Amino acid sequence: LFMHSGGIRCALLYHERCLSHDTGDKHQESPLRVKNIYGRLVGGAVEEYELVLRTSFTPADSSDIVRVHALSYYQTVQQLSAEVCGDRVTAFTPRVQKGLGRTHGKLVGIKSDESSDTAFSKGSFEAAKYAAGAAIAAVGDVLFGKTRNAFCLTRPPGHHAGV
Numbered sequence: 118l119f120m121h122s123g124g125i126r127c128a129l130l131y132h133e134r135c136l137s138h139d140t141g142d143k144h145q146e147s148p149l150r151v152k153n154i155y156g157r158l159v160g161g162a163v164e165e166y167e168l169v170l171r172t173s174f175t176p177a178d179s180s181d182i183v184r185v186h187a188l189s190y191y192q193t194v195q196q197l198s199a200e201v202c203g204d205r206v207t208a209f210t211p212r213v214q215k216g217l218g219r220t221h222g223k224l225v226g227i228k229s230d231e232s233s234d235t236a237f238s239k240g241s242f243e244a245a246k247y248a249a250g251a252a253i254a255a256v257g258d259v260l261f262g263k264t265r266n267a268f269c270l271t272r273p274p275g276h277h278a279g280v
Contacts, residue, residue, distance in 0.1 A: 127163075128258045128267035130171045130251040131155055135272045137240025151272055158270070169264050177249035198242035245273055 136148040159170065182191050248271035255267035 125265050126167055126169050128169045128171055128255055128264040129158060129270060130174060130255050130267060131270045132172060132247045132251065134247045135244045138238060138244035138272045146274060151270055155270055171254060174254040175250050176246035177253055181253060182249060194242060201239045241273060248272060
């Protein structure tokens with residue numbers, strides 16, 4: 118029964134572009150964590166017939182993202198992406214706070230780089246668009262009965278998204 122009915126299986130959404138979010142050498146949220154989980158899931162930890170593997174989906178575009186985030190937040194993150202060079206990893210939270218402060222005319226309570234637990238790299242913006250695209254595709258799969266549920270194995274984790 119599982120082998121023939123997609124509606125009772127779990128969609129696993131994964132895209133290699135999500136691995137381009139670099140958090141630095143010592144951060145626990147790394148590409149290796151996602152690679153290991155992916156390897157276990159498709160390598161036999163879950164029966165193959167229980168998963169519908171989706172590695173092809175479109176990244177979210179700006180219109181998708183501004184449905185749930187302020188346009189100023191999107192633009193600030195997009196600008197930060199344009200400013201990050203090469204392999205450099207930078208503290209995310211202070212940059213966004215400063216960017217939004219410029220937009221809203223206030224610079225109060227800015228986190229220091231040293232106290233920021235969220236990193237940003239050249240590939241983070243694109244990775245985030247693919248992560249959001251995975252969530253959109255997953256909801257579609259479930260709502261249209263293609264799968265019973267879905268698991269998005271993506272980076273960066275959405276719990277750091279703000280505003």
